[in-house]
Amino acid sequence: xxxxxxxxxxxVKPSQTLSLTCAxxxxxxxxxxxxxxxxxxxxxxxxxxxxxxxxRSKWYNDYAESVTSRITINPDTSKNQFxxxxxxxxxxxxxxxxCARCVFGRQLESxxxxxxxxxxxxxx
Amino acid sequence: xxxxxxxxxxxxxSLGERATINCKSSQSVLYSSNNKNYLGWYQQxxxxxxxxxxxxxxxxxxxxxDRFSGSGSGTDFTLTIxxxxxxxxxxxxxxxxxxTPPAFGQGTKVEIK
Numbered sequence: 001x002x003x004x005x006x007x008x009x010x011x012v013k014p015s016q017t018l019s020l021t022c023a024x025x026x027x028x029x030x031x032x033x034x035x036x037x038x039x040x041x042x043x044x045x046x047x048x049x050x051x052x053x054x055x056r057s058k059w060y061n062d063y064a065e066s067v068t069s070r071i072t073i074n075p076d077t078s079k080n081q082f083x084x085x086x087x088x089x090x091x092x093x094x095x096x097x098x099c100a101r102c103v104f105g106r107q108l109e110s111x112x113x114x115x116x117x118x119x120x121x122x123x124x
Numbered sequence: 125x126x127x128x129x130x131x132x133x134x135x136x137x138s139l140g141e142r143a144t145i146n147c148k149s150s151q152s153v154l155y156s157s158n159n160k161n162y163l164g165w166y167q168q169x170x171x172x173x174x175x176x177x178x179x180x181x182x183x184x185x186x187x188x189x190d191r192f193s194g195s196g197s198g199t200d201f202t203l204t205i206x207x208x209x210x211x212x213x214x215x216x217x218x219x220x221x222x223x224t225p226p227a228f229g230q231g232t233k234v235e236i237k
Contacts, residue, residue, distance in 0.1 A: 047174070047217060047228035064225050098173050107155070108221045110164035112185070114173035 002026040004099050004115035011121050012093075018086040018122075021076075022099030022115050029075045029082055030055045035104040037111065038073060038084045042095035053082055054104055089122045096120075126150050126220050130229035136237040143205040145232045147218035152198045155222065162222035165194055165203045167214045168231075174217060178203065210236065 008020035022036070029036060035054035041047050051063035053073045063071050072085045086093060099115040102108055127150040137143045153162045161181035166174035176185045178194040181201055191206045205212055213236060218229040 046230050047219075049226045049228075062224055100173075102221070102226075107162070108224070108226065109162075110176055110179040110219065110221055111166075111174070111226075112176050112179075114175075117173050 002101060002113040004101065004113055006097070006099055006115040006118045008118055008120075010119055011123065012089055013124050014090055014122055015088055018084070018089050018093060018097075018120055020084045020097055020099075020118055020120070021081055022083070023079065023081040024101075025080075027101065029053075029080050030077055032056055033103060033105055035102050035108065036073075036075070036082045037100045037102060039098045039100055039111070040095040041098065041117075044092075045095070048095075050084070050086075052102075091122045094120065094122045125225060126153065126223055126227055128218055128220055128227050128229040130216075130218060130232050132232060133230070134233040134235065136235045137205075137208045138237045139210065140207050141237075143208050143212070143234050145203040145216055145218075145234070147196075147201040147203070147229050149199045149201075149220050149222075153220045153222035154198050161197055161201070162220055163194075163196075163201050164219045164221065165192075166217045166219060166228075167212075168217065169214045177216075205234070208234070208236070 003025045005023045012018045035052045037052040038050040070087045075082045096117045100111040101113040129148045131146045163181040165178040168174040182194045193204050215231045215233050
């Protein structure tokens with residue numbers, strides 16, 4: 001059974017960096033058949049995919065256009081986890097952030113396992 | 125990018141009655157080489173992450189009650205809950221995974237009448 005456990009601060013000041021971590025159990029961040037994603041949810045934007053990381057003999061990342069200049073998703077193989085960094089945050093980045101797994105063989109599939117969610121508020 | 129649009133935004137259904145939620149994609153999510161629709165349905169209850177109910181438009185995830193069913197192809201899809209139960213009160217989302225970025229509908233809130 002795959003489990004994703006999120007951690008990170010719930011309050012970030014404007015212009016600073018949002019950092020969250022998603023610890024994986026029951027699977028490997030280096031698995032060649034899945035991708036590891038970050039998704040956020042807010043009343044104004046709904047459920048919004050932010051990006052993913054996946055391993056296919058080397059590491060790849062894909063990011064949403066709306067955040068591509070500010071986002072980094074990194075795997076940490078030593079701890080079997082992956083992280084989200086979102087720079088230069090504004091109050092519009094206030095949302096519940098989720099990590100999620102999707103099977104990714106020849107093509108992407110649906111999000112089958114999710115973290116518990118972290119409410120991140122951007123405020124001074 | 126593919127845009128997903130659900131209807132209605134909310135609906136109230138009596139216990140034991142049928143609930144029907146529609147989802148339309150701005151372009152086809154049917155992959156011709158394998159004849160699969162890259163469309164999933166999720167259920168989200170307050171304070172919880174979305175839970176995958178249905179994938180490939182009509183395949184129930186393990187453990188999902190058979191009162192939940194998905195249908196449709198191409199650009200038009202439906203989630204049906206036959207005989208609504210109290211525990212089905214939630215927001216339901218469709219999601220396409222045909223292309224990047226994966227995209228969700230705006231959600232449909234299901235309540236008890």
